[in-house]
Amino acid sequence: MATGNVAVGAPGAGSSAALQTPTSTKRIINDFSIQVATVNGSGSQSANLVLLKSIFGMGIPVSGKNLFPSNIAGLPTWYTIRASKQGYVARRREIELLVAMNAETAREDILSLPPGGAAIYDESQNLKQYRDDVTCYPVPFDKLTAAVCPEAKLRKLVRNMIYVGVVAQLLSMDLTQVEKAVRRQFAKKQKAADLNWGAIKAGYDFAASSLTKQDPLLLEPMHATEGKIIIDGNAAAALGAMFAGVTVVTWYPITPSSSVVESLIDFMKKHRVEPDGKASFAIVQAEDELAAVGMVLGAGWAGARSMTSTSGPGISLMAEFAGLGYFAELPGVIFDIQRVGPSTGMPTRTMQGDLLSIAYLSHGDTKHVMLLPASVNECYQFAMEAFDLTEQLQTPVFVLSDLDIGMNNWMSDPFVYPDKPLKRGKVLSKEDLDRLGGFERYKDVDGDAIPYRTLPGTNHPKAAYFTRGSGHNEKALYTERPDDYQNLMERLARKFETARSMVPAPEIVQTGKSNIGLIAYGSSDFAVRESRDQLIKEYGLETDYMRVRAFPFSSEVHAFVAAHQRVYVIEQNRDGQMLSLLKLDLPAEHVTRLRSIRYFDGLPLDARTVTDKLVLQEEI
Amino acid sequence: MATIVGNPPPAPKTNRLGLQVLDYRGGKTTLCAGCGHNAISERIVDAMYEMGVQPERLMKLSGIGCSSKTPAYFMNRAHSFNSVHGRMPSVATGALMANHTMMGLGVSGDGDTASIGFGQFAHLMRRNLPLIYIIEDNGVYGLTKGQFSATADLGSTLKTGVINDLPPIDTCVMAVELGATFVGRSFSGDKKQLLAMLKAAIAHRGTVMLDVISPCVTFNDHEGSTKSYKYVQEHEEAVNEVGFVPSFEDIAVDYDPGTTTVVEMHDGSHMRLRKLHPDYDPTSRIGAVTALMEAHQQGEVLTGVFYVDTKKPSFTDMLNLVDEPLATLPESRTRPPREVLDQIMQRHQ
Numbered sequence: 025m026a027t028g029n030v031a032v033g034a035p036g037a038g039s040s041a042a043l044q045t046p047t048s049t050k051r052i053i054n055d056f057s058i059q060v061a062t063v064n065g066s067g068s069q070s071a072n073l074v075l076l077k078s079i080f081g082m083g084i085p086v087s088g089k090n091l092f093p094s095n096i097a098g099l100p101t102w103y104t105i106r107a108s109k110q111g112y113v114a115r116r117r118e119i120e121l122l123v124a125m126n127a128e129t130a131r132e133d134i135l136s137l138p139p140g141g142a143a144i145y146d147e148s149q150n151l152k153q154y155r156d157d158v159t160c161y162p163v164p165f166d167k168l169t170a171a172v173c174p175e176a177k178l179r180k181l182v183r184n185m186i187y188v189g190v191v192a193q194l195l196s197m198d199l200t201q202v203e204k205a206v207r208r209q210f211a212k213k214q215k216a217a218d219l220n221w222g223a224i225k226a227g228y229d230f231a232a233s234s235l236t237k238q239d240p241l242l243l244e245p246m247h248a249t250e251g252k253i254i255i256d257g258n259a260a261a262a263l264g265a266m267f268a269g270v271t272v273v274t275w276y277p278i279t280p281s282s283s284v285v286e287s288l289i290d291f292m293k294k295h296r297v298e299p300d301g302k303a304s305f306a307i308v309q310a311e312d313e314l315a316a317v318g319m320v321l322g323a324g325w326a327g328a329r330s331m332t333s334t335s336g337p338g339i340s341l342m343a344e345f346a347g348l349g350y351f352a353e354l355p356g357v358i359f360d361i362q363r364v365g366p367s368t369g370m371p372t373r374t375m376q377g378d379l380l381s382i383a384y385l386s387h388g389d390t391k392h393v394m395l396l397p398a399s400v401n402e403c404y405q406f407a408m409e410a411f412d413l414t415e416q417l418q419t420p421v422f423v424l425s426d427l428d429i430g431m432n433n434w435m436s437d438p439f440v441y442p443d444k445p446l447k448r449g450k451v452l453s454k455e456d457l458d459r460l461g462g463f464e465r466y467k468d469v470d471g472d473a474i475p476y477r478t479l480p481g482t483n484h485p486k487a488a489y490f491t492r493g494s495g496h497n498e499k500a501l502y503t504e505r506p507d508d509y510q511n512l513m514e515r516l517a518r519k520f521e522t523a524r525s526m527v528p529a530p531e532i533v534q535t536g537k538s539n540i541g542l543i544a545y546g547s548s549d550f551a552v553r554e555s556r557d558q559l560i561k562e563y564g565l566e567t568d569y570m571r572v573r574a575f576p577f578s579s580e581v582h583a584f585v586a587a588h589q590r591v592y593v594i595e596q597n598r599d600g601q602m603l604s605l606l607k608l609d610l611p612a613e614h615v616t617r618l619r620s621i622r623y624f625d626g627l628p629l630d631a632r633t634v635t636d637k638l639v640l641q642e643e644i
Numbered sequence: 645m646a647t648i649v650g651n652p653p654p655a656p657k658t659n660r661l662g663l664q665v666l667d668y669r670g671g672k673t674t675l676c677a678g679c680g681h682n683a684i685s686e687r688i689v690d691a692m693y694e695m696g697v698q699p700e701r702l703m704k705l706s707g708i709g710c711s712s713k714t715p716a717y718f719m720n721r722a723h724s725f726n727s728v729h730g731r732m733p734s735v736a737t738g739a740l741m742a743n744h745t746m747m748g749l750g751v752s753g754d755g756d757t758a759s760i761g762f763g764q765f766a767h768l769m770r771r772n773l774p775l776i777y778i779i780e781d782n783g784v785y786g787l788t789k790g791q792f793s794a795t796a797d798l799g800s801t802l803k804t805g806v807i808n809d810l811p812p813i814d815t816c817v818m819a820v821e822l823g824a825t826f827v828g829r830s831f832s833g834d835k836k837q838l839l840a841m842l843k844a845a846i847a848h849r850g851t852v853m854l855d856v857i858s859p860c861v862t863f864n865d866h867e868g869s870t871k872s873y874k875y876v877q878e879h880e881e882a883v884n885e886v887g888f889v890p891s892f893e894d895i896a897v898d899y900d901p902g903t904t905t906v907v908e909m910h911d912g913s914h915m916r917l918r919k920l921h922p923d924y925d926p927t928s929r930i931g932a933v934t935a936l937m938e939a940h941q942q943g944e945v946l947t948g949v950f951y952v953d954t955k956k957p958s959f960t961d962m963l964n965l966v967d968e969p970l971a972t973l974p975e976s977r978t979r980p981p982r983e984v985l986d987q988i989m990q991r992h993q
Contacts, residue, residue, distance in 0.1 A: 269978030322738025327971030
């Protein structure tokens, strides 16, 4: 792995547990990582997806991560595929098989392989000079490509499929699965499918005839992926939004969030245009994130299910409107696909860095509801949940995904169709107003601190009220009276208490055998699950685990901390943002139980990091 | 209800909906006595009443500032949203997407539009959102006690003697350039012109941008100000005289096509623009911009309807929305059936 143009740390520099076992000459089956090093914009994404989906098609649990630069074309990119018979999908630091397609980084890429690893590269590279402890597979890419692709301008793209064939042969992959994957990849383009399949076969045949298998890596069919899907978190969130009945969508393009709305546009055009050709939705690309969220709140005020999607810099811009949404009690869903901050940060790297700023986004006493999906399935589920919550609570709801979940492909069980009707919250109709004779917009009638609202257009002379971000009383009239203001702020605080029991509860694994608790959220979950197994296997250390799924915290969160002597909060940021939120929320006597494991280099968290840092603090 | 004794009073005047002008009133103004904004609020009430707009069918939106407080002072039976500084255009855009069957009226000020909200203003104009956008333009920030705004003229002075040394932004030039389809300027002191323009605005579909010079009696009505009552009265120069015949009044008036331009509005009403400048063509964007720039050079406050285009589709028309408001579509129309999810899941296997 190179550390030149883009600072990527050294994800491949670790040693490989798989390769370094005393029996390293033995075959390693369905438990290793492949890394493809390419140049951004060279079209390798299709090849990598074919590889990923072929392994998936063989029934082997697999995950793929794209490590790409903030660049259109020319800078190095790495795609890592992890096959794991145990079903682990977190990032691994170790790479066993390298496909070195980028001449600029090839030297560093091969140097980062562990002893016993293997490398596929272009024959012109002579990478063997750098490593005698790595199996080298030089491939005449240009010659093979030219033979199957007469059209010169397509060769750059087709070249990538050659390595798919070479990898397939070296790892004994099931060719029928590879063909199926490539034909699905180019489902609408028969010619392209044939051309690419031809390239794969050429790579396969070359490897079969000219390379001698010397590495221990093999893929063997399993039955662990049957019925499962592969999807990225952003498309999953878009699906959730569509099935939540979203009608107004606004956005401003930003990495890594753009594909939420781009996917949604595709879905909506297919499934939300009525027989007469008219749309049951409006999607607008706004002039900036200020306008995007302003439109969302305007639409929410007028009664629509509205959303926007953004990332950290957009969240910063939305602060002003977030305060208005909280204070004037306006619904709206805001997806934040987190990336590395502060400022522009590293736009194509992942982080759990917006938790604290969103929790209290905007000036004055402001608090926001956050949902924290940890899988593509939860991106889908929580999108639906968010719309119900925002309309029920009449406050903006933020869904915090991140680049790792959002832009990478993940295996999942198929999503389940919602079995409950939409919850549209407390909205009074003309008939309600006839019966009641009027209403007070900001009065707590039901004791849950959630008031009633009416929508513009309600045909009743008492329906209208005045929405404002300035001081207002229960009747929505302007006020600067101390008691009015205090009443309002206290009710808003009570409403946040109501939210505790409405948001998704944490997911808890309690063994009953441990006084150590782990707390994580979002994409840290993948690594923590694997780390818990490592801790048992390598240190005999049982841990309990709570995955927090929302803010404000529900009562289970307090109970979990209360039930453990030491509680490690594991997260992907420098300052321990979840730790801070917990400290503010927990009773003082429990705060001292909290410990912190933080990771923030921009790459997804891996299990080894969690294990090492925990063992260090436990002084094992 | 008072008990009627003796002769019954004459039946109150009502409009075509049977509503009284009272039904269009708002709360008591808290602005300064004599503030131009109050006159504009009154004209809005008159125009809505005379046009017979159902109050419940209107959404009032505003930003922040003296101007943006005014939606509380007219039409209490309409939902209203006093949003954040310079951001009313986005809120209005969202609200009108959620319910494109409603009428939208936005009230902004010169600071709210030409400084903090200039970006959103520009994009609102560009989208041609069906919204009446009124700038209550006094050239100063009133609530913060009289600093210059970006529409203050070069050389205009504050009460303290400070001279404005930056050129003004002409919001009408901007609106014409950026794509608004009905652009005019009026004066809060000109009842007749403002009322006619507002009525025509109600009949238009698309963005109506009305810059209404509205003197600030407290901070910008002195000698040396170019936004004072006196200055505007002395320097106002109308390009046309605006007349309006609503669709529901069947009045045929003879006019001379050489001196009057008649514009058929979206709802079938007619706006009659009698030329005061001999060759003024309100359908020419270039002509409008030229006239406005020339007026600046001559120190004139140009008023009238500068530009109108009744053909360009509005933003919500371009979205090709279903007829009903998106906000209240039933679940059966917003949540695709189970089979759709099944299909999508199969595609991802």
